[in-house]
Amino acid sequence: MVLSALIIFFAQLLYVPILTVRTIMMVKGMKQKAATIGVLEGAVYVVALGLVFSDLSNYLNMIAYALGFGIGLYIGAMIEEKLAIGYVSLEVNIMNRNDELVHRLREVGFSVSTSEVQGMNSVRYLLDCTARRDREKEFIKIVSTYEPNAFIVSFEPRNFKGGYITKAMKNRREKFINKKNSQNKDNK
Known part of the structure; x- marks a missing residue:
């Protein structure tokens, strides 16, 4: 129960920054790089969401998903600032x-x-x-x-x-x- 919540949380910490970088690359016209990163993004997303949907009565998983998403957004923003593409x-x-x-x-x-x-x-x-x-x-x-x-x-x-x-x-x-x-x- 706690292990799946931790996996979901860390998957979100990985997924959301990848999403951020992929979005930036799409906006900047880097189609091939965006597509490559999109494959990784999709894999992480399916794993995390699959764990959440496998037990909808486990609120800890949902909380881990939401917290991981929020913190992942912050990390993604920091990565974007450091990359400063364009x-x-x-x-x-x-x-x-x-x-x-x-x-x-x-x-x-x-x-x-x-x-x-x-x-x-x-x-x-x-x-x-x-x-x-x-x-x-x-x-x-x-x-x-x-x-x-x-x-x-x-x-x-x-x-x-x-x-x-x-x-x-x-x-x-x-x-x-x-x-x-x-x-x-x-x-x-």
């Missing part, structure tokens, strides 16, 4: 033109387009930027250092066509890392 578009709204910020963002490999926009009471400056999702916090930290009062909005684009995005951002990032490593060696 890109993020960031809009930065600042009061004044800040060439140092723009230069720094470009130097470390972020794409940056700038424009002057009309705010409610004044002219403002808008930076339209793109980054890999795993670098979003780094981006926000750099902007916050140069512009503590910046208004930053991020969202995930579904598709890209043309432009600066992938190859140039990777090349710029590698160039920055090589330069930084070279400076570190010179300082030693």
